Amino acid sequence: MPAPRDSGTKTKPVLYALAVTSTIGAELAITVTAGYFGGKLLDAHLGTSPWLLVTGVLLGVGAGIWGIITTLQRFWRI
Template sequence: MKRSKPPFQAMALTSAIVSQLAGGPLAGVFIGKWIDSHFSTAPTFLIIGLFLGLGAGTYGTIRLVRSYSGDD
């Protein structure tokens, strides 16, 4: 019989997923706005940063879930 994981580990995973999904796009937006302010290209790099942040957050979330579930 397979043992279930402790509930605190699941809560930690949930917190990590939320921070990955929120932190990636936020970082991308802030970096994109900063680049746009220096090169006067608004909103080009903001949009690029947002999509890169979404991709990074999704990729990080997939890696977290795989490591939690045991799929390497």
């Protein structure tokens, strides 16, 4: 009788990489989008177009990069 195959050992690194990549992409997209719409909303109320929109996007990019760094540190620790 042949030994049972362990099919889970090859798929774990692939699923792990997919989880990290998906988390990074979603995190960056959400923070930049939130910065865009937050800046656009503030520009509409304060009449400072386009300065707060640009500031919001840049803050979103910064927050996204910070989130990516903390996510990678968390995933590398495991």
